[in-house]
Amino acid sequence: MANVLKDEKKQQIIALGRLGWSLRKIQEATRVRRETISAYLRDAGVEIWPPGRWKREGKAKPAIQVITGSEAAKPAIPESGGQLNFNPNPNPKNLSAKGKAKAS
Numbered sequence: 600m601a602n603v604l605k606d607e608k609k610q611q612i613i614a615l616g617r618l619g620w621s622l623r624k625i626q627e628a629t630r631v632r633r634e635t636i637s638a639y640l641r642d643a644g645v646e647i648w649p650p651g652r653w654k655r656e657g658k659a660k661p662a663i664q665v666i667t668g669s670e671a672a673k674p675a676i677p678e679s680g681g682q683l684n685f686n687p688n689p690n691p692k693n694l695s696a697k698g699k700a701k702a703s
Contacts, residue, residue, distance in 0.1 A: 604631065609639055616640040622647070 604612075608629060615625045622633040629636070640647050 604635070604639075612636050612639050613643045613645060616643070616645040616647075 608631065612625060612629055612631060615628065616636070616639075620628075622636050625631070625636050626633050637647055
């Protein structure tokens with residue numbers, strides 16, 4: 600008699616395959632060889648994807664909707680004289696030990 604998996608293990612393999620798990624991931628979870636998993640999934644009618652297929656295949660995403668008119672994005676820097684809070688000479692007391700200049 601040939602080696603046959605228990606029904607519980609078969610159902611687990613088929614369920615994981617229907618969830619979209621890869622053969623390698625199912626193999627790690629169930630400790631059953633990928634070839635055996637592939638055969639059970641094929642018999643159950645579950646599609647087996649070749650390696651890397653999920654990365655290349657898929658429906659195209661719709662284009663981003665363009666906003667026009669008054670709803671357009673605001674500029675990053677205001678044109679009406681917006682001031683940036685930038686101090687090129689920070690207070691040396693606030694600097695860390697690494698940032699302080701060594702006095703000679």
